[in-house]
Amino acid sequence: MKSGRGVGPTDAAGGPARHLPVMLAEVLAHLAPKDAGSYVDGTFGAGGYSRAILEAADCRLMAIDRDPTAIAGGAPLVAEASGRLRLVQGRFSDLDTLAETEGFTPLDGVVLDIGVSSMQLDEAERGFSFRRDGPLDMRMGDDGPSAADLVAELEEAELAHILFTLGEERMSRPIARAIVRARAEAPITRTGQLADIVSRVIRAKPGEIHPATRTFQGLRIAVNGELDELVTALAAAERALKPGGRLVVVTFHSLEDRIVKTFLANRSKAPSASRHLPQAEGPVPSFRLLAKGAVESGSEETAANPRARSAKLRAAERTEAVAHGEGDLLGLRPKPMQRRGRR
Incomplete structure (x- = not known):
């Protein structure tokens, strides 16, 4: 690797x-x-x-x-x-x-x-990491909509769908609801903003992953079309x-x-x-x-x-x-x- x-x-x-x-x-x-x-x-x-x-x-x-x-x-x-x-x-x-x-x-x-x-995680300006505040980007390349675009434009149900299916986040619906409420008050453009929103829905527990882990995973996979890319690459x-x-x-x-x-x-x-279709x-x-x-x-x-x-x-x-x-x-x-x- x-x-x-x-x-x-x-x-x-x-x-x-x-x-x-x-x-x-x-x-x-x-x-x-x-x-x-x-x-x-x-x-x-x-x-x-x-x-x-x-x-x-x-x-x-x-x-x-x-x-x-x-x-x-x-x-x-x-x-x-x-x-x-x-x-x-x-x-x-x-x-x-x-x-x-x-x-x-x-x-x-x-x-x-x-x-x-x-390397992408280490660069706060790439917007992959909730531990390093930066622009909410998450794009592996330099084209297409960013994570900030998805958070700003998608309906609540669409956001919940991404978080549940791609992030495997069981609290996807209340998180999506909190995102929609927050963006109505101010644009969500920073990784720190999004992490704080999720952390108010899911409380951090000792020994467990950060509350925003699965949310960031789901958005990143959606932004980069990672699963579709993988399927196409295998073929x-x-x-x-x-x-x-x-x-x-x-x-x-x-x-x-x-x-x-x-x-x-x-x-x-x-x-x-089978014995009925031997060939x-x-x-x-x-x-x-x-x-x-x-x-x-x-x-x-x-x-x-x-x-x-x-x-x-x-x-x-x-x-x-x-x-x-x-x-x-x-x-x-x-x-x-x-x-x-x-x-």
């Missing part, structure tokens, strides 16, 4: 963030970089994964990040890699198109580290990988892991057959699982790096079957709210 990424649920909403690669040994073991191979690091961050891949084999690597700051920060590693590293600003959901444009396809491996980077990797190419994904909360788990289960499932029906598996279930961090790593506690790694190897297409991925995408019109 890349330094500066791999931020778990507590950190993703604004907790302490250290630039430590999470499950780096496990990632390299499953990715198995080889000389002359072509790889994509879909979430560059501070470049921890990318550096490790380039050191593990004499290979080529294309690294992608939505954040122009991350791309600029990777310039020293590009120079050090002597032509083996190409940095591209973009979305990892477009990794197949970007890799083809840059002459990297077909790929020997793709690694994705899902979540906000600790893009399926198209771009060559037979024997490997896909390694590390996630940090249940919503992401559920998507990856379901995708790989569907793509690795053998066609069904198996259905698509041929496009992936072979490399690990049964999710791989989790060891006790030494979790003791040294609290972010690793919630990390789950899933990995699979591409077969020779054609890509399945995206028709069966609709169920993996978050269900949109049924809007009833403005009041």
Whole structure:
């Protein structure tokens, strides 16, 4: 995993963030970089994964990040890699198109580290952290509506839907109600403002996560379309990988892991057959699982790096079957709210 990424649920909403690669040994073991191979690091961050891949084999690597700051920060590693590293600003959901444009396809491996980077959390002006007051932004890139825009414009029911489905916040309705009341008095433009509003609804308890953790998570995922991005990226990797190419994904909360788990289960499932229909029906598996279930961090790593506690790694190897297409991925995408019109 890349330094500066791999931020778990507590950190993703604004907790302490250290630039430590999470499950780096496990990632390299499953990715198995080889000389002359072509790889994509879909979430560059501070470049921890990318550096490790380039050191593990004499290979080529294309690294992608939505954040122009991350791309600029990777310039020293590009120079050090002597032509083996190409940095591209973009979305990892477009990794197949970007890799083809840059002459990297077909790929020997793709690694994705899902979540906000600790560098982004460290910068108060990015608006990801409720522990560091700053503009309520939360955008990983430099385009689209910010968290402040959502808080200002969405109806109460829409806000509650985001907090419940994407933030897994059980108190979503009273929090949304409190946000609507507060914005009627003054615009909510700062992370500190929003954190205070949530903290008046949910009282902090010793030993538990900050009351605003899930609210910030839900808004961040909504602002960046993270779950849709993940679903699209998995299908893009399926198209771009060559037979024997490997896909390694590390996630940090249940919503992401559920998507990856379901995708790989569907793509690795053998066609069904019965005594009435002896010839198996259905698509041929496009992936072979490399690990049964999710791989989790060891006790030494979790003791040294609290972010690793919630990390789950899933990995699979591409077969020779054609890509399945995206028709069966609709169920993996978050269900949109049924809007009833403005009041």
